[in-house]
Amino acid sequence: MTRVVAQGTFDLIHPGHVHYLEDAAGMGDELHVIVARRENVTHKDPPVLPNRQRRDVVAALDPVDDARVGHPEDIFAPIEELDPDVIALGFDQHHDEAAIESELADRGVDCRVERASPREKRYEAEVLSTGDIVERILHQRCED
Structure with a gap:
């Protein structure tokens, strides 16, 4: 049985998240997801949801x-x-595969690191970014 781990913030779930997790699940038999703690999210605005x-x-x-x-x-x-057996990174996640592989080796974790495929917009107004969703909400609510 091939165990896959995916990780991310997963704030305001959108089609890009679903695509990432479907792609990750396809890399093995069992998908485990690690949801980043709010206090550990330092590369972007903290999540809106707990x-x-x-x-x-x-x-x-x-x-x-x-x-x-x-x-x-x-x-x-x-x-x-x-x-x-596999760590699946999102297509556009900020992580450095080589740094992850090095840390895994130092800890004795024997697994491969793979990137999920990109998901293209399927129609003009589709939003595939939590930040873009927040911006759209702020824009639309502040204008009304």
């Missing part, structure tokens, strides 16, 4: 076998616990 709510929504998606909130201090701790 940790547990984001985890619950991700867990409800069909491709996901298990979802958990990440470790408060060590983002690699859940990966060590899950011992995956």
